Amino acid sequence: MSELTFEQMLDESFKTIRTGEIVSGEVIDVKPDYIILNIGYKSDGILSKAEYTNDLSIDLTEKVKIGDKLDVKVLKVNDGEGQVSLTHKRLVMDKGSKILEDAFNEKTTVKGVVTQIPNNKGVIVVVDDVRVFIPAGLLSDVYEKDLSKFMDKEIEFLMQEYDPKQRRYIGNRKELITAQKAKALEEVLSKIKVGDTVEGTVKNVTDFGAFIDLGGIDGLLHIKEMSWGRIESAKKLYKAGDKVKVLIKEINGNRISLSTKFEDENPWKDLSARFPVGSVVTGKVARMTDFGAFIQLEGGVDALLHVSQISKNHIEKPSDVLKIGDEVTAEVTEVNEENNRISLSVRAMLQPKKKEENADDNGEEYATVDVESVVAAQAEEEAKEAPAVEAPVEEAPVVEAAPAEEAPAEEAAPAEE
Known part of the structure; x- marks a missing residue:
């Protein structure tokens, strides 16, 4: 038996490798654009940045250090320069692809970080270096106008399509959210019923109300149900994150209507006893419309003073004689x-004073309230600016003259006969 040369013995001391084989190596040098590994072969392995990650903006010296262990796949046993060409990215992608395949077949969820938002038409999520596209329509169960809020966030989703040959990976987050909400709704509905009082967290506030998180499912607190009084803006009362005690007003399928108008706080209760018909009340103008003014009598109780009941004189619109904050007695x-x-009237207060007519030349009376003072002032202004009011006095002689001229005519009639 012939003796082996030193070179042959050296070659036999190293393991053999094949293209596609997965090996473990130790980092012996790191440069910004490539890594050198000892893989137990007669030649060192070279791992380029492009074969380490899809993110070419990184500096490898910040990600890897000498002595680190890496699992890699052999691309070429000899890259032409006597070195072994390696890939780490494809090994990771194979692992990611297997995760996505299992999730697709078993209908299980996967998680990944959003790395891109192409033209706001969807998001790209990376799962072990495999890029999964989730269209905007499959991102949520509600319309998402601005997708930037998902950037760099980890999200959970289901696999809609899995085609590794075409590198087509489509995710579906909408289906997952819908299923989660259905389950949450079932759990919440098993614990609550109409008439219950529960605590929730304000999730979002709109012009028409606030959405309250009741523990996985949202209920709507409409602006009309926020107070016994009138609310100008829901955003002035609530903000996201506020804790609020609400009443379950109605449950209709997956919709829950809420209210903060509790019956024991109802200011309209026993209203007839506090404000009986015929009583005189004083309040402040809270708001006005063309048909009347709303007078706040107490917190949550606004009464209507119709434009026809503001004065004995004709009023075109309430704002002609009233303004917000004016105090009115009616x-x-x-x-x-x-x-x-509740309906109010200033005119009604004038009825008992009919016996006191001839209070002035025009025979008009005014209630001792601000409203009538304004009306009276307007009447005086019109009287000064209208001298034609004396016209009826000039017509008086004409009315008397007619009989005087007719008298002779009646006597002359027999003479003609």
């Missing part, structure tokens, strides 16, 4: 507790 003419309505 008589209660109607109380409707069922519909939470």
Whole structure:
């Protein structure tokens, strides 16, 4: 048996490798663009940045250090320069692809970080270096106008499509959210019923109300249900994150309507006893419309002073004689507790004073309230600017003259006969 040469013995001391084989190596040098590994072969392995990651902006010296262990796949046993060409990225991608395949077949969820938002048409999520596209329509169960909030966030989703040959990986987060909400709704509905009082967290506030998280499912607190009084803006009362105690008003399928109008705090309760018809009340103008002014009598109780009841004189619109904040005294003419309505009248207060007519030349009376003072002032202004008011006095002689001229005519008639 012939003796082996030194070179042959050296070659036999190293393991053999094949293209596609997965080997473990130790980092012996790191440069910004490539890594050198000892893989137990007669030649060192070279791992380029492009075969380490898809993110070419990184500096490898910041990610890897000498002595680190890496699992790599052999691309070429000899890259032409006597070195072994390696890849780490493809090994990771194989692992990621297997994760996605299992998730697709078994209908299980996967998690990944959003790395791109192409033209706001969807997001790209990376799962072990495999890029999964989730279209905007499959990103949520509600319309998402701005997708930038998902950037760099880890999200969970289901696999809609899996085609490694075409490198087509499509995710679906909408289906997952819908299923989670259905389960959450079932759990919440098993614990609550109409009439219950629960605590929730304000999730979002809109012009028409606030959405309250009741523990995995949202309920709507409409602006009309936020107070017994009138609310100008829901955003002035609540903000995201606020804790709020709410009443379950209605449950309709997956919709839950909420209210903060608790019956024991109802200011309209026993209203007839506090504001009986015929009583005189004083309040401040809270708001106005073309048909009347709403007078706040107490917190949550606004009464309507119709434009026709503001004065004995004609008023075109309430803002002609009133402004927000004015104090008005009027008589209660109607109380409707069922519909939470109170009607007021300033004119009604003038009725008992009919016996005191001839108070002035025009025979008009004014209530001792600000409203009538304004009306009276307007009447005086019109009187000064209208001398034609004396016209009826000039017509008086004409009315008297007619009989004087007719008298002779009646006597002359027999003479003609």
